[in-house]
Amino acid sequence: MGTKRGISVFLSATLLLVGLSTLAGPAMSAAESQAKEKALFEKKCSICHALSRPLGEQKSRAEWTKTVAQMRKNGCPINDAEAKEIVDYLAKVRGPKKK
Ligand code: HEC
Numbered sequence: 001m002g003t004k005r006g007i008s009v010f011l012s013a014t015l016l017l018v019g020l021s022t023l024a025g026p027a028m029s030a031a032e033s034q035a036k037e038k039a040l041f042e043k044k045c046s047i048c049h050a051l052s053r054p055l056g057e058q059k060s061r062a063e064w065t066k067t068v069a070q071m072r073k074n075g076c077p078i079n080d081a082e083a084k085e086i087v088d089y090l091a092k093v094r095g096p097k098k099k
Pocket residue numbers: 041044045046047048049053054057067068070071074075076077086
């Protein structure tokens with residue numbers, strides 16, 4: 001009985017999963033998307049002041065959302081999607097202090 005069949009079921013399931021994740025899955029891994037957010041942050045948030053300005057702070061996501069909105073008022077040239085990516089990045093790497 002079924003070793004061969006077992007293998008072929010396993011193989012088709014694997015192929016199906018690979019196929020599905022190629023079709024549906026995000027093209028970028030978490031590390032890749034973080035690298036992209038980091039690059040965007042470094043490009044846009046260094047226009048007027050050093051990156052140490054934001055990197056010297058630790059804030060919650062809500063506070064970063066406010067800061068980034070304030071920077072857009074200051075004149076930071078980013079759209080809503082870019083603002084969100086930068087907030088995501090800062091909330092990850094400069095989240096609130098652990099007590
Ligand atoms: C158009 C110029 C400009 C750009 C671009 C800019 N900033 Fe600023 N930033 C300022 C100015 C002016 C101040 C000081 C006045 C203030 O706080 O609004 C400041 C202050 C700050 C501060 C300290 C004050 C606070 O609210 O904590 C942080 C943090 C900061 N910026 C983060 C960022 C981040 C993150 C980005 C990228 C999304 C960015 N900045 C892009 C002009 C800019």
